Amino acid sequence: MDITSTSIQPSVKRKGWSVVRRRRLVTGLLFISPWIIGFLIFTLYPMVASLYYSFTEFHVRKAPELIGFANYAELFSDKLFWTSLANTLYLVVIGVPLTLFLSFLCAVLLNLKVRGQSIYRVIFFMPSIVPTVASSLLWIWILNPSSGIVNTLLGQIGIMGPNWFRDPNWAKPALIMMGLWGMGGTIVIYLSGLQDVPTSLLEAAEIDGATWLQRLWHITIPMVSPITLFNLIIGVISTFQYFAQAYVFGTAVDTANTALGAPLNSTLFYSIYLYQNGFVYLRMGYASAMAWILFIVIMICTLLLLRTSNRWTYYAG
Amino acid sequence: MKLHKMFTHLPIWIVLSLLLVVALPTAAQDASTLVVWITWGDNPAQLQELFNRYGEANGVTVQVNAPVTEDQVIAGLSGSEPPDILVTGGPANVGSWAREELIVPLNDLLAATGLDTSEIFPAPLGQCDYDGTYYCLPWGTDTYALFWNKDLFEDAGLDPDTPPQTMEELVEFADQLTIVEADGTVSQVGFIPDFSWSHLNLYTRMFGGYWYNEDGTELTLTSQPVVDALLWEQQFYTKYGVDNVLRLTSALGGYMSPDQGFYAGKIAMMVEGEWQTGPNFIQQFKPELFYGVAPFPAPADHPERANTSVLEGTVAMIPSGSPNQEAAAALLTWMMSPEILADEMVANFNLPTTMASAEDPRFHESEKFEVFLNLMNDPNATTGIYTAINGEVDTALGQIEEQVLHAGADPVPLLEEAQAQLQPRLEETLQ
Numbered sequence: 001m002d003i004t005s006t007s008i009q010p011s012v013k014r015k016g017w018s019v020v021r022r023r024r025l026v027t028g029l030l031f032i033s034p035w036i037i038g039f040l041i042f043t044l045y046p047m048v049a050s051l052y053y054s055f056t057e058f059h060v061r062k063a064p065e066l067i068g069f070a071n072y073a074e075l076f077s078d079k080l081f082w083t084s085l086a087n088t089l090y091l092v093v094i095g096v097p098l099t100l101f102l103s104f105l106c107a108v109l110l111n112l113k114v115r116g117q118s119i120y121r122v123i124f125f126m127p128s129i130v131p132t133v134a135s136s137l138l139w140i141w142i143l144n145p146s147s148g149i150v151n152t153l154l155g156q157i158g159i160m161g162p163n164w165f166r167d168p169n170w171a172k173p174a175l176i177m178m179g180l181w182g183m184g185g186t187i188v189i190y191l192s193g194l195q196d197v198p199t200s201l202l203e204a205a206e207i208d209g210a211t212w213l214q215r216l217w218h219i220t221i222p223m224v225s226p227i228t229l230f231n232l233i234i235g236v237i238s239t240f241q242y243f244a245q246a247y248v249f250g251t252a253v254d255t256a257n258t259a260l261g262a263p264l265n266s267t268l269f270y271s272i273y274l275y276q277n278g279f280v281y282l283r284m285g286y287a288s289a290m291a292w293i294l295f296i297v298i299m300i301c302t303l304l305l306l307r308t309s310n311r312w313t314y315y316a317g
Numbered sequence: 318m319k320l321h322k323m324f325t326h327l328p329i330w331i332v333l334s335l336l337l338v339v340a341l342p343t344a345a346q347d348a349s350t351l352v353v354w355i356t357w358g359d360n361p362a363q364l365q366e367l368f369n370r371y372g373e374a375n376g377v378t379v380q381v382n383a384p385v386t387e388d389q390v391i392a393g394l395s396g397s398e399p400p401d402i403l404v405t406g407g408p409a410n411v412g413s414w415a416r417e418e419l420i421v422p423l424n425d426l427l428a429a430t431g432l433d434t435s436e437i438f439p440a441p442l443g444q445c446d447y448d449g450t451y452y453c454l455p456w457g458t459d460t461y462a463l464f465w466n467k468d469l470f471e472d473a474g475l476d477p478d479t480p481p482q483t484m485e486e487l488v489e490f491a492d493q494l495t496i497v498e499a500d501g502t503v504s505q506v507g508f509i510p511d512f513s514w515s516h517l518n519l520y521t522r523m524f525g526g527y528w529y530n531e532d533g534t535e536l537t538l539t540s541q542p543v544v545d546a547l548l549w550e551q552q553f554y555t556k557y558g559v560d561n562v563l564r565l566t567s568a569l570g571g572y573m574s575p576d577q578g579f580y581a582g583k584i585a586m587m588v589e590g591e592w593q594t595g596p597n598f599i600q601q602f603k604p605e606l607f608y609g610v611a612p613f614p615a616p617a618d619h620p621e622r623a624n625t626s627v628l629e630g631t632v633a634m635i636p637s638g639s640p641n642q643e644a645a646a647a648l649l650t651w652m653m654s655p656e657i658l659a660d661e662m663v664a665n666f667n668l669p670t671t672m673a674s675a676e677d678p679r680f681h682e683s684e685k686f687e688v689f690l691n692l693m694n695d696p697n698a699t700t701g702i703y704t705a706i707n708g709e710v711d712t713a714l715g716q717i718e719e720q721v722l723h724a725g726a727d728p729v730p731l732l733e734e735a736q737a738q739l740q741p742r743l744e745e746t747l748q
Contacts, residue, residue, distance in 0.1 A: 060394065167560075167563075264719055264720060281413070281708045282708075
């Protein structure tokens with residue numbers, strides 16, 4: 001007797017989704033619809049619009065005029081565009097790795113089991129909750145060439161401190177220093193990563209005679225490498241968009257027309273120049289083209305980091 | 318079960334309400350309410366009180382928002398609910414806004430209200446002229462003169478009652494008033510040409526030119542007056558050392574503080590505006606300061622340029638999107654009436670811009686303030702020339718001035734480069 005032919009019938013596939021499933025989908029979509037609507041109106045539409053405007057001479061009230069790639073062509077011959085890109089790259093190449101290195105170092109120290117550990121953690125995190133404007137103004141005061149605490153201390157050991165914010169060679173390092181003060185967020189992320197480093201590995205290495213430095217180099221750093229990748233990507237993206245500190249600093253240091261980017265365009269960062277074109281000169285088409293170039297540069301950098309990350313990141317899982 | 322049903326329908330209601338809110342037309346702006354935005358305003362309550370007088374007399378409500386930021390202004394002008402009157406601290410954007418049709422030409426609107434523009438001092442009114450049409454009105458204005466510290470003059474062996482009479486003499490006085498310490502640092506400086514901000518327009522006018530031709534159709538950045546003005550400024554830095562002067566200025570206190578360079582006796586002469594003679598500046602932060610005010614001196618070989626000044630300041634305009642343009646024009650006319658203009662200028666210690674308001678006795682109580690009034694009334698009173706690329710030109714010139722003064726650069730190649738880059742942009746906007 002052929003049992004298969006009688007008892008096992010291939011099930012008939014119903015076309016489409018069941019009513020319940022469809023209703024659940026609709027309910028789910030409706031629940032997240034505020035976000036979807038927000039994303040469409042406030043993110044996707046402006047992005048697409050800015051792409052279109054980047055090919056136009058944009059007028060605020062009148063219809064934009066299509067001018068092809070003229071904005072992009074003009075950008076490539078604009079000296080200030082290259083200056084702003086170079087200034088931003090300086091921050092990315094020097095500021096971001098320095099922040100990561102020092103954040104990691106602080107996180108390792110804050111992870112040591114010492115008395116008052118949580119107090120130290122709070123102290124290191126506190127600067128990152130100070131509003132940007134307030135911390136920028138505070139640093140302008142700290143770095144005052146004559147009466148600021150940094151130059152006063154340098155003076156006591158016989159060094160004449162630089163004129164931080166008015167010397168084009170020192171303005172960017174001063175901004176990097178200012179940024180390092182607020183690295184609490186990165187420290188916290190590293191701290192959480194350090195909690196996940198398996199103690200069994202550290203103990204095994206210790207039994208095998210590894211020193212603290214060897215354990216740090218061979219176990220801790222590889223184990224937190226995914227955290228480093230995350231911090232690196234976030235750091236690179238946010239540094240490319242560096243704006244608020246430079247804006248406050250520019251307008252507070254110099255009240256003249258050159259305020260944005262002073263001194264001598266050494267702090268003219270990409271977003272500052274973009275803002276200047278868009279909102280000071282009303283050249284929104286030109287600014288849109290700048291925004292898209294920035295988007296592409298950030299995307300390339302992020303992809304490069306992700307592509308090369310498998311050589312230096314280690315995922316225990 | 319019922320609760321479950323309600324819960325299932327909840328998101329539908331949320332979305333429907335959201336859509337309803339988005340789709341509903343915004344209530345049309347009430348014609349009995351006029352909105353005024355002012356980009357400055359240390360004392361918004363005083364401004365609101367002033368405008369309440371119009372409201373009470375005309376049965377309307379005037380709502381004053383001050384201070385509004387530059388970003389809010391751009392958003393307001395381009396959006397659907399702009400103010401009825403916008404008051405800005407200077408005319409820098411009038412040209413580009415006029416070109417973008419963000420503000421309306423005022424000639425016809427104001428003629429209908431009976432405002433006589435010939436009553437307004439010509440120099441400040443010139444700020445509002447774009448392409449032969451008025452796009453704003455000067456609601457009070459500012460100009461600059463030379464302030465000198467009489468005590469420091471005396472210490473340096475100079476006559477405290479005699480300010481420099483020529484630009485050349487100003488340089489000599491500055492030398493005598495500058496104190497260089499044994500270690501080479503400067504502890505007191507006679508004059509810093511770009512303190513507290515750039516005065517390149519005044520110096521260029523003194524050298525007999527400007528960076529546009531008279532009708533604003535051509536940039537003249539490489540003209541001799543611009544070059545001469547920059548080189549004249551440069552000497553104050555090169556002589557005492559750029560780093561020394563910058564260190565001194567970086568260490569000074571804020572603009573409104575007792576440590577401001579001139580108040581603190583670190584800078585012996587400065588170019589400053591009429592508001593400094595009022596109650597909110599020197600009188601407040603350094604009442605004991607013994608100082609004088611005089612017109613900025615002319616070059617020795619051009620005595621006919623004496624009393625040259627550049628008038629720039631607050632301007633009021635009507636945004637194109639205002640639904641109440643005629644009512645706004647009436648309000649603007651009221652703002653320019655002698656009594657209101659005088660009251661407002663007395664409150665802020667700025668120059669009244671109409672001839673009738675300038676006669677108010679309150680403006681003639683201070684000899685120092687009178688120096689500025691006379692400058693405004695002088696045939697040599699000028700204003701800037703404003704085009705649609707004013708912002709770019711100002712920034713470019715500011716950067717050139719910074720490179721010439723603070724980095725010792727030769728101005729000519731920098732000006733040539735800017736001229737080559739900006740002249741085509743200007744032509745584009747004129748087409």
